[in-house]
Amino acid sequence: MKVEMNLVDNSNNPVRTPTNGDPEAENISASTLSSLLASKDRDYLLPPATEADQQVKISDLEGKVIGIYFSANWYPPCRNFNRVLIGVYEQLKSNGSNFEIVFVSSDEDLDAFNNYRQGMPWLSIPFSDLETKKALNRKYEVESIPCLVILQPEDTKDDATFYDGVELIYRYGVDAFPFTKEKLEELQREEKRKHDSQTVTNLLANPDRDYLLDQTITRKVPVDSLVGKTVGLYLSAQWCLPCVEFTPKLISIYQKIKQTLEEEGGEDFEIVFVSNDRDRNSFESYFGSMPWLALPFGDPTVRSLAKYFDVQWIPCLIIIGPNGKTVTKQGRNLINLYQEDAYPFTDAKVESLEKEMEEAAKSLPRSEYHVGHRHELTLVSEGSGGGPFICCDCDEQGSGWAYQCLECGYEVHPRCIRAVTPQSSIEDRCN
DSSP, rough: ETEEEEOOOOSSOOOOOOSSSOGGGGOOOHHHHHOOOOOBBBEBBBOOOGTTTTOGGGGGGSSEEEEEEEEEEEOHHHHHHHHHHHHHHHHHHTTTTOOOEEEEEOOOSHHHHHHTTTTSSEOOOTTTTTTHHHHHHHHHTOSSSEEEEEOTTOSSTTTTSSSSHHHHHHGGGGGGGTTOOHHHHHHHHHHHHHHHHHHHHHOOBBBBBEEOOOOTSSEEEGGGGGTTTTTEEEEEEEHHHHHHHHHHHHHHHHHHHHHHHHOOOOOOOEEEEEEEESSSHHHHHHHOOOSSOOOOOOOHHHHHHHHHTTOOOOEEEEOOOOTTTTESHHHHHHHEEEEEEEGTTHHHHHHHHHHHHHHHTTOOOSSEOOOTTOOOOEOOOGGGGSSSEEOTTTTEESSSEEEEEEETEEEEEEGGOOOOHHHHHHHHHOO
């Protein structure tokens, strides 16, 4: 989880294939493996740290599906993914799967490399072999880490190497093995079938549980009671600072939406907390501050929802419509942008809000001085130098129109502007 916590790229396409190269050039024979992973002075890889006295010949990898794993101990998303990858790797190995991983370190020094490698159950390129590491980074065009490149034992097709192994692991786990094009197409078909038949009941219930918990944690609320409602699935955790900061805002917006719907009659809105807390006490403490429902702590549905919706960051608010279908996975962003006006979070509602913003902007001054900032702020939009931003006044997300300082990049929502004269702005900043 990126804290915002990384749970992977938001691309809807889970695979990226090489854009160059002769199909035969990727044939993973012993000689090709040697040219990829060996050096003139080395024909072996480092074993797991627990087997430090045993070198592994590179030729022993012939015939296996291989993951080339680019990662570093200093980068939190790498450490987060590393834990997930270890679980998948160990499960595949225990099943007798023909899979191996080779770690290519981007660590800053030998101590960091050794410390990171200590918990890895797979093979590694020696830290000192800088040339091989550079060559692998160049060959596979590694632009960010973590990165997991999947090589097939009979890699004779130009679309057989998958560069997006990180996303595949996050999205499908062990089910992605053996990472062939055919396997991934099968998983995508199954995924589409599930989404097409999605209901709030089959999302939140399982064969052993047909209820959710209310704020008392002891009273059970039937999952079926949510049928016909707009439902927000709130993936969050007490250990995640952005989650803790967003939760009070979400509580306030939730209560405003509920009050408005109650006054109008008809529709209803509910939120279900999907906890990523690390222990029961944290779950109970955090959920105790929330006015909505929750999945039980440790319920397997928690993990399946994160996987099903390809959740890569928390906090995350997924909106399910009254018909049980997914409305948006961007509920958090919409709350930040439009507060309670975002309800019911549909494309039509967002389009209407955007038009309202455009209309309101026509009556705004083209420039302003804002209390606490000495430079003049210019009104901008996405089409005139603006874009998504974090408001420097309220720390909330912004999009569309903003007042922007062209000298230093300071930006605020139009609603946050507290206009002052130029001299007052300077004096206020000095005081």
